[in-house]
Amino acid sequence: MDANPKTAVSELNEIARQMRLDILEMTTQAGSGHPSSSFSATEIVTALYFGGVLCYRPDEPLWPERDRFIMSKGHAAPLLYAALARAGYIERDLIWTLREVDSPVQGHPIQNVLPGVEATTGSLGQGLSAGVGHVLGGRLNQLDYRVYVLLGDGECEAGQVWEAAMAAAHFQADNLVAILDYNKFQETGPISREMALEPLVDKWRSFGWHVEEADGHDVADLLAKFAAVEAVKGQPSIIIAHTVKGKGVSFVEADFTFHGRALTPQQAELAREELNGTR
């Protein structure tokens, strides 16, 4: 086990809070980006990187035995960068250059540009396939790492997600875990209005997956589900994490048109007060 000891839930909640503040500062400073999509999955990524789930070496990002985390919903890049900085992959100062010319901290994550980025994402639908590739590669290399892929719910409209789902079951990829950030919104509106996805649990089951559901903002619940799926043999697992888009900032939660928008400095001030509990 490298560099990711088990941390108390209260401490993880504090880390999640601080990561939200980082995401807020990064995107407001950049004047663009996807804070609401990042807030939605903050506890999920916190649990993975700091709750003892992922095994990694920040000073050896390509350590062959590392567990993989693939941010398939690449627009939540600020969340990934906040985690990579906190985990020690990159200098913390770097994240304040998000989206600026000459910075490796790109609007969407680019593999081989920033350490810790496992796959280039931003065109939705591609991450789960990369995950299956890492599973097959691990098998050939006789390594027993695990592979985690974070998917958006709108992203699940992409055919490639289901092609990868089929392949993962076919290859009995029991070291593959997808986490679905089920916040019920895509870019232009509620999923149920734009492209009905339900019954989601049944869909994944019928594709041969083991399915768990979790409260995506309850770190303890997430950790329990990550532990539970480790015992699953012969099939891949998905944790359908029920989340709130914009979680943590009430006026962002209430307005889906915040998708892909940074908060203005004035809005950020209100958000900061809310996240700091001073409001």
Next chain:
Amino acid sequence: MELGKQAGLKPYPQPLRNVFGEALLNVARDNEKVVVLDGDLGNSTKTEYVRQTFPDRFFNIGIAESNLVGIGAGLAACGFVPWITSFSSFLLCNAYDQIRLAVAMSNINAKVLGSHGGITLGKDGPTQMGIEDLALMGGLPTFVILVPSDPASMHAAVKAATDYVGPVFLRSSRVALPEIYPMDNCPFEIGKANVVRQGSDLTIVACGIMVAAALDAAAVLAKEGIEARVLDMHTIRPMDVDALAAAARETGAIVTAEEHLLQGGMGSNVARVVAEQHPVPMRFVGLADTYTESGDPDDLLRKYKLTAVDIAAAAREAYAAKAG
């Protein structure tokens, strides 16, 4: 953005994508066969104007570009005129085979919008940028390829594309572009380039946002005594061979300027025509073999050498090569 300042062009208050949205609403109003298909980006591409006004003729197919194109092709076969819309990167790169078989090879009457073309979408970065869209469209023989350069020509291009019977690709931009043509009087004929500035010392052939940059460069060159003709090559296919042959013959040097990879874009197509018709010294402004990065659009244009300064430098070289 500073585009068009040196040439004295009037800035336009709205980004080109909003102009596209209004133009699309106009053709939807005029032609009840027009239907609009969205890949969950209507708020960005501004097809949302049609969604709000004609909800029955608007379909969000979601984050599923291959399906988007296939469904559009089906609607075309039923006699509708589908506008299949998304960012040019996602649409062409995800659904190229669907566009190839269901639209291009079948030669159906469908329109494809590639929004947020080029690098000026800026901070979202290279994963979202369509820097290869013109090259990809070049591989689809039946497609007309349009790249309007200002608000008036966007309106004219959307109307011309809708009226034309057959596959059309239209590229749009996220940024605001200054006015080159009067809003109520924009010459626009598919396949016929517009001379937007007269000149006899060399010709700058440009499309999209680079037309305003070319006019800026021409203004700078004029102060040095070099009079550049500027051609707005709003149609990449079919290319206006006559205008290029005349430019080569009458001005003796050609510079091309595009917000696209040099490989397979407008410039390489212009070069083929010029080489056949009347070879003259040429220089090319565009993206060298490289992906770009996130950044403010102006910073990116400067770093990747797509400004009036770069066009003027290329023009001086081409002009010198002609004299020498």
